[in-house]
Amino acid sequence: MARLAIGLSVVVLTLFLAALTLGPAPIGPGESLRALVVGDAGPLSLVMREIRLPRALLAIMVGASLGLAGAAMQGYLRNPLADPGLIGVSGSAALGAVLAIQTGIAATVPLGLPFMALAGALVGVGLVLTLAGPRGSSLTLILAGIAISALAGALTSLVLNLSPNPFAANEIVFWMMGSLADRSMVHVALALPLMLLGGLMLASLGRGLNALTLGEDAAEAMGIGLMRLRLVLVFGTAAVVGAATAVAGVVGFVGLVVPHILRGFVGARPGALLWASALGGAAMVLAADIAVRVVLPDRDLKLGVLTALVGAPLFLHLIYRTRREMA
Amino acid sequence: MSLLNVRDLNVRLRGRLAVDGVGFEIGAGELVGLIGPNGSGKTTLMRAALGLVLFQGESSLAALPARARAQAAAWLPQAREIAWPVDVETLVTLGRIPHLGAGQRPRDADRAAVDRALATMDLEGFRARTATRLSGGEQARVLIARALAQETPLLLADEPIAALDPGHQIATMRTFEGIAARGQAALVSLHDLGLAARHCTRLLLLSAGRLVADGAPWEVLTEDRLREVFGITAHFAETADGPVFQPLAVVE
């Protein structure tokens, strides 16, 4: 377990350094890191501190949030198909964020953007849990997710189309596929408070999720307060997914892929999977964000495209396996 | 010493009275068998006694705070759910959750309790096996071990031996007898009246949500009650090897 923690941390740190030293501007790795740490009031320090650092930090924050949220949702629903993107939570958060931007709340209310995204995500999680029931079967879960995603996506498009701003209508791609391009420390500051709060809430669920391995009845009889667990889960998920979506758009499949890969390494324990998925999610989004810059540097490739390319085949595989188990 | 005291318990499920005015008490040293036909309210009665379902009336367990209740009684639900492919030792260790403080890792005492539970259920060789890949009966034993590891004064188990082979059925009933002999107690719902008669110190007979008999097996399993409640006839004999109970035929 300790070895996994160290291994994942090393991977995240390595990718973090790579993210800092790679970019469209040709700056040597040593030079760039020096400019980051020392600072010379020149353009190099500006690039490092205001462009690459916030981008790399956001990749870690967004990835950790999505990985953690995925692991928590899966643990609670006891279903490996639960991913905030797939079940419509991210889509609802995006709707909240778009509403915040288009109504001007984002510009006038401090933290208005992430809180509106949180509100959207809350509606999404609430709907999914209501529709899918306490132990969501794969089928109802996915169907509920499709319905919520479709509705949230349509409303997001509608809001953007009604905007008087000619650019807004073209931004549907950003909200659907996600991107970390040209973010700044402002966005780090926007997302961090809710991510910390939600992250702590979700991290506290480890024991309850472990107990849920035996089912709701057994868990409750072991002293786990299911009502409280459900509330903490819903708010925690909405907070981290809302904050992540508000600054990066919908980045799908991270919460599906990462827990799936790491489950074997933590002996399938849902509690241990929480922190492992947070680290793993950070690594995945960092890697994807490096890839969008390296593979097609001048095409503004969206982050969600890459995570979907990795995640969708795995999703199909999981559906296939679930089908076999049900048959 | 009373470990569970239930009085005037009523549970209404979808407008129907599933448990109807039931009262009983379980003291230390008892192995109580809860018998009755399908749908007679056995599961609902036990869940209500634990406070897992809304009820009217009194239950000493349900009145406790969640954590204290979990230290006073272990519950083995009928649905044998193991959601993730964890190893057997991890699964059984889950039974120690009520004894751990917030964020506390299992201590030596907890590991010792897990070892005892594994040994009791004949599972020492299964420690590192993945629970979800075991056979149904093996999974059932693992889940019983989990409940045993909780080491509570009272154990409530819903049809714990339903999936076991005859050897393990007897062994498990003897385990429950051992619990009772150590001064703890168990309330176990059963369909096998033969095993109930041989191993339980006392039987509770439910019919349509009402407690129709409460007493020693030979007092409860009378010819009239078997005919009225289960609709069967049976042979009941006291032998040198203990009481023998054999259902014979369905009453026309």
Added chain:
Amino acid sequence: MRQGLTGRLMGLVLGLSFAVAPAGADEPPARVVSMNLCTDQLAMLVAAPGQLHSVSYLAGDPRGSAMAEEALGYEINRGLAEEIYLMEPDLVIAGSFSTRATVAMLQRLGIPVAVFEPAYSLDEVRDRLARMGAVLGREEAAEGLIADYDRRLEALKAETGHRPSAALYYANGYTSGDRTLAGQILVAAGFENAAVAAGISSGGILPLEVLALLEPDALITGRRYPGASRSEEILDHPVVRALREERANGAITDRDWVCGTPFVLRAIEALGPLRDEIAAD
């Protein structure tokens, strides 16, 4: 399907007891509809009174159109085949970026369509004016406009000397290189286009960090549209803000920059003070 729609439209037209008479080869068109922002303005400049019937709705939007007021005097169209057909034009002028399906439909219905390429350089502005003169049968008017354009452009170009570098920076981090109308406006105003140093010759994305390292003498950004968008958020990025605080900066007025019309001269003129400001430093 096509028959059905055509038939219905025909019925409508016949019901109004009009016949579509194609314009003669040497006879100038008498009822012209333009469906592109840039051809709208060219046509309004060149057409004879009464010759131009309708312009696109964009021509009336002062943010993007340099002739918004003039456009009020014309019927407005939204570029739909059906509405344009019912206007009974004898010539439709479209941009090469106009909806292909609409243009094809109009041609199938027997309406002549002149398709104009956008102007990518200051020279092409002359070509577009000349072509507009040709399709409208207003060669003389076009020649007058071209002569006027040449004269004013020459006067503006006269003042050269040190060329400060400037970067054009729009929403989404988009910029224009030297082979674009905007890039040529920049050069004509006496600047050097910083995007060229980054290897961008047509339009493209100038990565924010490349912009920061280019350190242009001036940053010329797109003007904000009402409402909010994430695309324009980049203009508030700390790096862009730092560049704007430290260096000369201006904002472009879309209506003078987007179309290849003589109004580009206004854009060139407007950059003069910015250049003087840098020269004064």
